[in-house]
Amino acid sequence: MNICMTPHPFGGVLAVPSSKSLGHRDLICAALAEGESVVEHISPSEDIEATCRVLRHFGAQIEEISDTLPGRVSYRIQGGIRQGRNPVTVDCGESGSTLRFLIPLGLLTGRTVTYTGRGRLVSRPLQPYYAIFQSRHIAYQTADDGGLPLTVTGTLSPGAYTLPGNVSSQFFTGLLLTLPLLTGDSALYSSTTLESASYVGLTLDTMARHGVQVEEEKPGVYQIAGGQSYQPGRYEVEGDYSQAAFWLAAGCLGHDVKLTGLRRHSAQGDEVIVDIIRRMGGRITEEPDGLMASPSALKGTTIDAGDCPDLVPVLTVLATAASGTTHIVNAARVRLKECDRLHAMAEELNKLGGRITEEPDGLIIEGTGQVHGGCVQAWNDHRIAMSLAVASQIAEGPVQIDGAECVRKSYPRFWQDVAAMGGTYTEEAGSDE
Incomplete structure (x- = not known):
């Protein structure tokens, strides 16, 4: 056009x-909570649809319902990651947030997950995750140029993780959302000055509203207690x-x-x-x-x-x-x-x-x-x-x-x-x- x-x-x-950044995060946290949640006042977009699509593959039941504000929708979510054995392919559209936030969560499903996408997302950097996969012996396969489709098989274990802070804060968000669900404690460190630290702050704020706490010693240094659980509830997106x-x-x-x-x-x-x-x-x-x-x-x-x-x-x-x-x-x-x-x-x-x-x-x-x-x-x-x-x-x-x-x-x-x-x-x- x-x-x-x-x-x-x-x-x-x-x-x-509504804030697309908050919309992604609220939907993910609600999908990780056992029980029913409602996330209100979301402005529809292709990126939000992509996140809902992948979360459904991971086990959440997500239903679009009417909203009190014109041009907005609410989502009723029956949450909880579901274990499975069959491989699954998930389409992230062109949403970098969807892809980078949900790759670590895919490791909780027990499945082999193949991530696909369109446009420039196919070639946007994922090397920080590849380095973690290699150090943690998590099997993965990419396209010949290192991009999508990406197929990942393995599990995530508690421990110390390091990411570069000058590529994208989305990698930090993906791990921060996931690590509290593991049985043991973890730590996350930035190997460089953390850029877009406010986006990580947005993640921590959202997680806290959903009942999960992370200790931020300073930007780029996070102590994460394991064994936590997200809480269902009703959440509004600003x-x-x-x-x-x-x-x-x-x-x-x-x-x-x-x-x-x-x-x-x-x-x-x-x-x-x-x-x-x-x-x-x-x-x-x-x-x-x-x-x-x-x-x-x-x-x-x-x-x-x-x-x-x-x-x-x-x-x-x-x-x-x-x-x-x-x-x-x-x-x-x-x-x-x-x-x-x-x-x-x-x-x-x-x-x-x-x-x-x-x-x-x-x-x-x-x-x-x-x-x-x-x-x-x-x-x-x-x-x-x-x-x-x-x-x-x-x-x-x-x-x-x-x-x-x-x-x-x-x-x-x-x-x-x-x-x-x-x-x-x-x-x-x-x-x-």
Whole structure:
């Protein structure tokens, strides 16, 4: 699907989609609890569907039920990992969270599990797990290039585990979710400075709400008591700061945008978007029922993306709209997402007249205030497509975004919400060639 955006400011009131990061974690913890749980207020997406699909293969019964909020669903879950002997193949779609969170859990099933996927997920790094498999004598087989499909046979034993902290925090989450269920105690260490530590904090916070405790001596050092169990219950998923970032940026570039459904002082690391925008001169005010972003004169700054990599695409748009130079640093891992997001944002915004220079671990953005129109690519990456939609507000002519359907991965209603917030676009089918 190709979307052609006519430059027009966004504005209005919007209920923010639920946190996809929390949705994954709440669903997994509920699926690991013996008994019935309900997880409420989840915004449907392909990634959430992938996690439910794999958890069903592992033994959880998951039923979608109605929700009290429009555009959201709840899930009734009869939890518990089920042992089995027959091999099983599970489809993780394009969800890196699903794959990396659930590989360790698959070792609790007693089955040979084959993990498949699509798109760039097939080649996203899994070496930290391979190193653990080798040291623990867990049998595994990959495709010739080391990617998916991945077949794993074996069991996970308690003990000391070490992971690199500069690849992805998702490996830490996968082990932290699983190790408390083993019979003995374990420890988990990061061999480097732990990047995206806030995402691990989100995992620990979610686990605690579901009845499982992990002692964090410091970021990257965790003591994990074995023999614990997740508790069933009713859990609500809060609004997503990763998705809110697009609308907060839009409000600074267009008309007032008010967002509801966000919890202030959240465990979500991407809440830092509020502080970053304010540091750039953006006007964001707190209201009793939400946050308001208002048109602002932005200025360049230095942004450390080590703990907020998902914000880099939309921050690149804000930096292009700002005066002066913005330097995004510590963002090398952004190259390992659904696409190489550093290259993609530089490539596409430069097509529109931006002035962006790539560095190995970041971007230098010279603010131009405006861009001209043109045709850009979404790179099969939801965050690229949504960021380019925000960029259309500062364009002098129409911006055509090819491959715009990729927003289904995390935010299927995005284009509907764009229209509801005053965005003007036409839609046409893309070519298969």
